[in-house]
Every structure is written in C-alpha cells, then in structure tokens.
Amino acid sequence: MERLNSKLYLQNCYIIKENERLRKKAQILNQENQQLLFELKQKLSNGSSNQGNNNNNNLSSSSSSASGH
Amino acid sequence: MMMVHTMNRESPDKGLDSGKYVRYTPEQVEALERVYTECPKPSSLRRQQLIRECPILSNIEPKQIKVWFQNRRCREKQRKEAARLQTVNRKLNAMNKLLMEENDRLQKQVSHLVYENGHMKHQLHTASGTTTDNSCESVVVSGQQHQQQNPNPQHLQRDANNPAGLLSIAEEALAEFLSKATGTAVDWVQMIGMKPGPDSIGIVAISRNCSGIAARACGLVSLEPMKVAEILKDRPSWLRDCRCVDTLSVIPAGNGGTIELIYTQMYAPTTLAAARDFWTLRYSTCLEDGSYVVCERSLTSATGGPTGPPSSSFVRAEMRPSGFLIRPCEGGGSILHIVDHVDLDAWSVPEVMRPLYESSKILAQKMTVAALRHVRQIAQETSGEVQYGGGRQPAVLRTFSQRLCRGFNDAVNGFVDDGWTPMGSDGAEDITVMINLSPGKFGGAQYGNSFLPSFGSGVLCAKASMLLQNVPPAVLIRFLREHRSEWADYGVDAYAAASLRASPFAVPCARAGGFPSNQVILPLAQTVEHEESLEVVRLEGHAYSPEDMGLARDMYLLQLCSGVDENVVGGCAQLVFAPIDESFADDAPLLPSGFRVIPLEHKSTPNGATANRTLDLASALEGSTRQAGEADPNGCNFRSVITIAFQFTFDNHSRDSVASMARQYVRSIVGSIQRVALAIAPRPGSSISPISVPTSPEALTLVRWISRSYSLHTGADLFGSDSQTSGDRLLHQLWNHTDAILCCSLKTNASPVFTFANQTGLDMLETTLVALQDIMLDKTLNESGRKALCSEFPKIMQQGYAHLPAGVCASSMGRMVSYEQATVWKVLEDDESNHCLAFMFVNWSFV
Numbered sequence: 001m002e003r004l005n006s007k008l009y010l011q012n013c014y015i016i017k018e019n020e021r022l023r024k025k026a027q028i029l030n031q032e033n034q035q036l037l038f039e040l041k042q043k044l045s046n047g048s049s050n051q052g053n054n055n056n057n058n059l060s061s062s063s064s065s066a067s068g069h
Numbered sequence: 070m071m072m073v074h075t076m077n078r079e080s081p082d083k084g085l086d087s088g089k090y091v092r093y094t095p096e097q098v099e100a101l102e103r104v105y106t107e108c109p110k111p112s113s114l115r116r117q118q119l120i121r122e123c124p125i126l127s128n129i130e131p132k133q134i135k136v137w138f139q140n141r142r143c144r145e146k147q148r149k150e151a152a153r154l155q156t157v158n159r160k161l162n163a164m165n166k167l168l169m170e171e172n173d174r175l176q177k178q179v180s181h182l183v184y185e186n187g188h189m190k191h192q193l194h195t196a197s198g199t200t201t202d203n204s205c206e207s208v209v210v211s212g213q214q215h216q217q218q219n220p221n222p223q224h225l226q227r228d229a230n231n232p233a234g235l236l237s238i239a240e241e242a243l244a245e246f247l248s249k250a251t252g253t254a255v256d257w258v259q260m261i262g263m264k265p266g267p268d269s270i271g272i273v274a275i276s277r278n279c280s281g282i283a284a285r286a287c288g289l290v291s292l293e294p295m296k297v298a299e300i301l302k303d304r305p306s307w308l309r310d311c312r313c314v315d316t317l318s319v320i321p322a323g324n325g326g327t328i329e330l331i332y333t334q335m336y337a338p339t340t341l342a343a344a345r346d347f348w349t350l351r352y353s354t355c356l357e358d359g360s361y362v363v364c365e366r367s368l369t370s371a372t373g374g375p376t377g378p379p380s381s382s383f384v385r386a387e388m389r390p391s392g393f394l395i396r397p398c399e400g401g402g403s404i405l406h407i408v409d410h411v412d413l414d415a416w417s418v419p420e421v422m423r424p425l426y427e428s429s430k431i432l433a434q435k436m437t438v439a440a441l442r443h444v445r446q447i448a449q450e451t452s453g454e455v456q457y458g459g460g461r462q463p464a465v466l467r468t469f470s471q472r473l474c475r476g477f478n479d480a481v482n483g484f485v486d487d488g489w490t491p492m493g494s495d496g497a498e499d500i501t502v503m504i505n506l507s508p509g510k511f512g513g514a515q516y517g518n519s520f521l522p523s524f525g526s527g528v529l530c531a532k533a534s535m536l537l538q539n540v541p542p543a544v545l546i547r548f549l550r551e552h553r554s555e556w557a558d559y560g561v562d563a564y565a566a567a568s569l570r571a572s573p574f575a576v577p578c579a580r581a582g583g584f585p586s587n588q589v590i591l592p593l594a595q596t597v598e599h600e601e602s603l604e605v606v607r608l609e610g611h612a613y614s615p616e617d618m619g620l621a622r623d624m625y626l627l628q629l630c631s632g633v634d635e636n637v638v639g640g641c642a643q644l645v646f647a648p649i650d651e652s653f654a655d656d657a658p659l660l661p662s663g664f665r666v667i668p669l670e671h672k673s674t675p676n677g678a679t680a681n682r683t684l685d686l687a688s689a690l691e692g693s694t695r696q697a698g699e700a701d702p703n704g705c706n707f708r709s710v711i712t713i714a715f716q717f718t719f720d721n722h723s724r725d726s727v728a729s730m731a732r733q734y735v736r737s738i739v740g741s742i743q744r745v746a747l748a749i750a751p752r753p754g755s756s757i758s759p760i761s762v763p764t765s766p767e768a769l770t771l772v773r774w775i776s777r778s779y780s781l782h783t784g785a786d787l788f789g790s791d792s793q794t795s796g797d798r799l800l801h802q803l804w805n806h807t808d809a810i811l812c813c814s815l816k817t818n819a820s821p822v823f824t825f826a827n828q829t830g831l832d833m834l835e836t837t838l839v840a841l842q843d844i845m846l847d848k849t850l851n852e853s854g855r856k857a858l859c860s861e862f863p864k865i866m867q868q869g870y871a872h873l874p875a876g877v878c879a880s881s882m883g884r885m886v887s888y889e890q891a892t893v894w895k896v897l898e899d900d901e902s903n904h905c906l907a908f909m910f911v912n913w914s915f916v
Contacts, residue, residue: 022179029183
C-alpha cells in the first residue's frame with residue numbers, strides 16, 4: 001500500500017509538471033495566435049483596400065470558446 | 070489470533086489447542102476489549118485487580134493478560150496506520166483524477182491552438198488579395214474570451230417573471246458557470262502563494278483580463294456532496310463579510326432542482342466606500358453524471374426577471390455566473406469546484422480604493438478560498454481530527470470568531486438600520502464617531518437589559534482609515550498583535566473591561582505613554598490551515614503608584630488574528646479583540662474593536678514570468694530581498710489601507726467624556742501606527758543610498774549598452790565629461806541622472822512598452838519598475854509627440870538617434886509632463902544588434 005501511495009504521489013508530481021509545461025505552451029501558442037490574427041487582419045484589410053473595400057464588413061470576430069470543458 | 074508463549078496449564082475456559090496458540094473465548098475477548106477502551110495500558114496492579122474482579126478472566130495468567138494488552142496495542146497501531154494509508158491513498162487518487170482532467174483539458178486546448186495557428190498560417194501564405202468571404206468567416210478569435218457576449222436579443226423578449234423564464238435564466242447561468250469551473254471561459258492564472266503539497270489539495274486560480282473579477286478553486290474534501298452543498302449554501306456561516314441573506318422565494322425546477330431568489334447584503338471592508346449588495350437567482354440541481362451543482366447569478370435588466378428590493382445605503386453589485394460543483398468520489402469524499410465571479414462596481418469607489426474592488430486575489434482570499442477552507446475545517450472537525458481548544462467544541466469557538474468579525478464589521482460600517490447615528494466631530498475630520506443607542510447589539514436581544522440598563526446609554530464607536538506606503542499587511546498586524554504595549558493604553562482597556570460588567574468605572578483619559586502592562590497570549594484555536602487563530606489575551610496590570618492600585622488587575626480579551634500566515638503572500642490581515650469575562654461563557658457579550666489592513670495592488674501588475682526581467686533590474690537597483698516572480702506587496706512602492714475601529718459603552722452621564730476619550734485614543738493609535746509603519750517599511754521612501762545597491766549583470770549590461778550606444782551614435786558622452794564607462798558607478802550615475810531615461814521595447818507587431826527607467830523616469834511616469842511594463846509608449850506621448858517620433862523614426866533607425874522637439878507627455882496617473890527635448894536612440898547589444906530604444910526627456914516637469 002505504501003508503495004502504491006508513493007507511486008501515485010510521484011505520478012501526481014509528474015502530471016503537475018506536465019500541466020505546467022502545457023500551460024506555458026498554451027500561453028506561447030496563444031500569443032502566436034494573437035499575432036497571426038493581427039497579421040491576418042492586416043492582410044485582409046490590405047487586400048480589401050486593393051479590391052475596393054468589399055470585404056471589410058465580413059470581418060467578423062466570432063468568439064467561440066478556446067477549448068473544451 | 071493470539072501468539073502466546075507455550076502454555077502448560079490446561080484450562081477448560083481457555084480452549085487450549087495443540088500447544089502453541091491460546092485462544093480466548095468470545096466472552097473473555099469482550100471483557101478484555103471493554104477494559105481496553107477505558108485503559109489501553111493497565112499497570113500490573115490494575116491487571117491483577119482485573120483478574121480478581123472479573124470472573125471470566127480469572128483463569129488467565131497475569132502474564133497472558135499483559136501479553137494480550139501488548140498485542141492489542143500493537144493491533145491498534147496497525148489498524149490506525151492502515152487507515153491512514155487508505156486515506157492518503159484516496160486523496161492521492163482524487164488528486165490524480167483532478168490533475169488528469171486538467172491535463173486532458175490543457176492538451177485539448179493546446180491541440181486546438183495548434184490547429185488554429187496552422188490554419189491561420191496557411192491563410193496568410195495563400196495567394197494574397199484573393200480574400201473571399203469564406204476565409205473571413207473562418208477567422209476565429211480564441212484565447213481571451215470576454216464575459217460580455219453580444220447581448221442576445223431573445224433575452225429581452227423572454228418573460229422572466231414566470232418559473233419557465235426563470236428556469237431558462239437558471240440553465241444559462243449553469244452553462245456559463247460550468248464553462249468557467251472546468252473550462253477556460255475565463256483566462257485563469259494560477260495564484261502564487263498557495264501552499265503546494267500532496268495533502269493540501271487545492272488549486273486556486275484568479276482571472277486575468279475578464280470583466281469584473283473572478284477566482285476559482287478546486288479541492289478534495291472528505292465530506293459527502295450533500296453535506297458540502299448544505300454548508301456552502303449557508304453563506305453567512307463562512308463568509309465573514311456577509312451581513313445578511315434573505316431568500317425571498319423558492320421555486321421548484323424540474324428533476325428535483327430548486328430556484329431561489331436571494332437578496333444578500335455584504336459589509337464594506339473599509340470606511341472609505343459603501344457596502345455592496347446582490348440580488349441573485351440561485352439554481353441547485355443534479356447533473357446527469359451524478360454531480361450536484363449550485364450556481365448563482367444576479368438578475369439584472371439584461372437577464373430579465375423580477376427586480377430586487379431597493380437599497381439606499383448599498384451599492385448594487387453584480388454576480389456573474391458563479392457557484393460550486395460537487396462530485397462524489399470513492400470513499401465518501403467529494404471533489405469541489407468553486408467559482409466566484411463578481412463585478413463590484415469599482416468605478417463608484419474613490420480612485421485610491423479601486424484596486425481593492427478590482428483585485429481577483431482579494432476576492433479569492435475572502436470568498437473562494439475561505440469557502441474551501443471552511444468546508445475542510447468542518448470535515449476535519451467531523452472526523453475528529455481537530456483538537457478541542459480550551460475544552461470547547463470547535464463549533465463554539467467558531468461562533469466566537471464569527472461574532473468578533475461581525476461586531477467589527479458592524480462597527481466599521483455603522484449602518485443606520487442597525488441603530489448607528491453619527492456624533493458631531495470636534496473639528497478635526499480624521500476620526501469618525503458614531504453612537505448606537507439600541508440595546509442588545511452585541512450579543513443578541515437577551516443581553517440588552519442586563520448590559521445597558523439605563524436610558525440614554527449605548528455604544529460608541531470611534532473609527533479612522535489611513536493609507537500606508539510600503540507596509541505589508543501581515544507584518545503590521547503581527548507587530549500590533551505581538552507588541553500591544555506599543556499602541557494600547559491599559560487604562561482604556563481596563564475601562565472597556567469594567568464596563569462589560571456594568572460596574573461603575575471612571576472614564577480614563579488616554580495617557581500618552583500609557584500605563585505599563587504585560588500581555589500573555591493563550592491560544593484557543595487555530596483553523597486547520599492556520600490562516601486564522603483565536604486566542605485569549607491576558608493583560609496583567611502593574612500598579613506603580615497608589616492611585617493606580619485600583620486599576621491593577623488582570624483583564625481578558627478574546628482576540629482573533631487572521632492573515633498573518635507567512636505562506637500566503639499579500640493578502641488582507643486583521644486583528645480583532647473584545648474584552649471578555651473570565652468565565653468565558655459561550656454566550657458572553659462581545660464588543661469588538663480592532664484593525665484591518667488591506668493591500669491595494671494595481672490590477673495591471675504582471676503576475677507571472679513576464680515580470681521577471683523587470684524584477685531582476687528592480688532587485689538590482691533597489692536592493693530588495695524579494696524572490697523573483699513575487700507580486701507587489703512584498704516589494705516596494707505599494708499601498709495598503711488600514712481601518713481602525715474601537716467601541717466603548719457609555720451611560721447617559723458619560724457619553725461626552727467617553728467620546729472625547731475615544732477620539733483621543735484612536736488619534737494616539739493612529740500616531741503609533743504611523744510610527745510603527747515607518748519602522749517596519751522595507752524601504753522608507755524611494756531614495757537609494759549608493760553604497761547599498763547590489764547589482765546584477767543584467768542591469769549593468771543594459772546600462773552599459775545604453776551609454777555606449779549613445780556615444781556611438783551621437784559622438785558625445787551621455788553624462789558629460791565625467792562619464793563613467795561601466796560598472797557600478799555608471800549604474801549609479803544613470804540611475805540618479807536628473808533627466809528621465811527610459812527604455813522602450815522594439816517589437817514589430819506589438820505596441821512598444823517601457824522596459825526600464827531610471828529613478829527620474831519612474832518619478833516622471835509616476836510608476837514603479839514592476840508596473841513599468843504595462844505602460845505603452847503610445848499612451849505616454851501625446852499626438853504631436855507620436856507624430857514627431859514617427860517622422861524621425863527612419864532617421865533613428867539609420868543614423869541611430871534623433872532629437873524630438875519640446876512637448877508634453879502624460880504620466881501613468883494621467884498627469885501632464887512638459888519636456889524641453891526628447892532624445893531618442895537605438896540601444897545596441899555588444900554584437901551591434903538592436904536591443905531597444907532609449908528615450909531621454911530633458912528638463913521635464915509636471916504641468
């Protein structure tokens with residue numbers, strides 16, 4: 001039983017580290033995401049100004065949730 | 070099964086086996102067990118007595134009895150150990166489950182982000198210009214999700230005054246709550262300062278970038294779900310700031326759920342802002358997976374639904390979908406998720422107090438973590454793990470704590486409908502005095518008559534608030550508690566104690582220097598996580614002169630101290646005490662007085678890794694002993710607010726003299742606190758003595774780059790002819806330079822923010838090194854400044870520097886600053902690559 005507990009404890013520690021790593025990764029990805037979004041918006045607005053402002057109204061910022069529950 | 074020495078004697082009572090083992094009959098075992106429960110380790114005398122008195126055992130040899138007890142004790146130990154391991158195992162399993170869920174969620178989040186990134190990258194690299202409608206629609210905004218969704222028109226059309234309408238509000242609230250509790254509907258950030266460890270299972274996170282403030286916690290409690298729900302639904306039992314809760318109606322919802330309409334009033338934590346109240350809908354129901362959920366949200370004009378009771382002395386705050394989710398786990402425990410998300414209407418509060426109403430951290434401390442801790446406390450009391458203090462049940466002691474807090478809150482708030490009326494001031498506005506003529510305020514109606522017999526008598530409260538600079542709340546409260554003689558006056562304490570007994574006592578004048586007395590602190594109880602402790606203070610008075618003889622007697626105070634736990638960084642701290650009779654009756658009347666210190670953090674203070682770099686410089690230049698990554702309150706340049714309130718009784722003759730005594734006393738306490746604050750502030754003022762500035766390579770390096778780049782581009786020395794070239798002296802020179810020198814990041818796709826400033830720069834921007842990174846260059850320069858910078862920018866990039874003409878910029882507080890000239894230059898690293906931009910504002914001053 002003691003061995004099982006120690007094993008579980010170690011596993012938990014491992015998962016905590018893993019979660020931390022994932023969190024950091026998510027943060028970096030999020031930042032990248034924002035940047036890409038910004039670039040995309042720029043590109044789209046440049047593109048549309050070439051095309052005579054047809055597409056500006058279609059730039060919807062539909063907010064959908066980032067992940068599951 | 071007994072292991073016994075080989076017995077030679079035969080005895081029918083013992084049922085001797087083939088030689089080795091002796092079994093006792095059930096009756097014998099029963100008798101022995103009975104004795105064991107009373108006395109697990111009987112002496113040999115006792116054992117002999119046992120054999121004599123108990124006929125069933127009379128045939129057993131004394132030695133065997135001794136052995137039986139030995140074995141029995143050993144068995145007890147084994148059983149306890151096994152049970153302990155079982156408990157630990159259960160906890161670890163539950164923790165494991167929690168962590169794996171979170172892991173799963175994070176993995177999903179990461180893979181979703183990766184997918185989106187890939188998608189967007191793909192879009193960016195497709196042939197430009199051919200932007201079709203399809204590609205626009207697939208742009209997805211992820212990450213920071215705002216709670217203010219586009220108000221759905223169908224809300225307004227719904228008739229929310231009938232049960233069906235309320236139910237739909239309830240169901241929506243449920244969905245939103247769940248997405249916050251176990252999802253990422255709010256951008257959660259782990260709160261630092263929470264004790265880690267296998268046993269303390271509680272993950273707390275606070276919101277970042279959501280509207281309002283939010284906190285969530287989850288943990289394992291060893292109580293079954295319904296019990297947990299019952300405890301948490303009774304808000305006043307665990308939320309100290311809660312004044313009252315009224316359930317105005319209860320409506321059954323489908324499948325056994327209920328909807329309640331609740332009006333809640335809270336106490337204000339200080340005297341500087343009004344109290345808040347809530348009008349909410351609370352929905353309790355079971356989910357398909359067997360978990361029980363209680364979620365609550367305010368009913369507003371946006372949600373529809375009945376309007377709540379009007380309240381004149383309260384500010385209506387809004388509760389966004391919050392609540393708790395309880396899942397049963399094997400072994401009879403529960404996994405508990407709590408989310409609190411509120412908008413306390415920070416804008417209606419004086420600017421100086423705003424950080425308190427915008428702090429997710431304080432919300433977490435006062436509500437979310439408090440709830441979790443309370444449930445844990447009850448769980449531990451139920452399972453018998455908590456020691457009884459002072460011979461009393463923990464629940465009784467908890468009642469004392471609650472009454473002390475409540476009495477203090479009552480005094481600080483002084484609600485009219487509690488009977489408080491203001492008393493005229495003596496000219497100075499620093500101390501507020503209020504009186505309450507209603508009897509029975511402090512213990513309930515039953516004390517009224519015996520406590521204050523005469524007409525015109527009542528309770529008087531003198532209170533004041535103060536802003537403190539650079540004083541950590543925990544340190545101040547700890548000091549006030551340990552060194553009572555530094556601020557208290559024994560004569561006043563004696564008066565308070567005597568008036569408790571309704572015996573006549575002359576009203577003392579609070580003497581400067583006071584009357585010498587010792588205090589002895591006798592601990593009564595501590596909460597399981599030590600965030601709060603209840604104790605008895607015995608004040609021993611010593612008479613040094615004949616006229617003081619009458620005063621020299623022991624007095625007792627019941628005292629509650631919270632928030633001084635070293636492990637929790639930067640929370641509120643409080644010291645509340647009331648004189649109490651030696652008998653310590655459970656229902657003794659209490660008239661509390663005390664101190665409450667609340668930190669006022671800036672919302673924009675970065676809490677995580679992004680702050681590290683600035684902090685390195687900070688620790689280099691200001692010599693503070695913070696660990697890297699810690700938030701503001703243990704560093705420099707932060708504020709806290711202290712609220713002081715003292716209550717006294719008076720009778721119809723002594724009202725004015727008590728009032729003047731109280732005023733004088735609180736004034737002298739304010740003075741003492743100022744004195745104490747100066748002594749314990751880590752860095753009084755923001756001046757730095759050149760000798761004591763330790764350095765870090767990073768600061769030195771940056772300063773070297775700044776100075777070198779300046780010389781390189783402009784051909785002149787930054788600090789004139791006696792410019793140092795490197796090292797500590799250069800650092801000091803730059804730091805103390807009269808012109809403001811600031812560094813600004815050079816990121817291409819993000820708005821430039823300031824990354825470094827010298828002392829003058831910090832003064833000009835009215836900020837601190839830690840908060841510097843939140844200040845954007847665009848916001849600081851005014852329009853002409855920005856224009857000038859833009860037009861000179863190519864020049865700066867090419868030749869390395871430019872001068873901007875005189876202009877006006879703004880500090881972080883919005884004050885206007887005029888400067889004669891702004892020199893801007895590229896700061897290069899040692900390998901000539903671009904590091905950042907440096908600005909020097911020459912001859913600046915506030916407008």
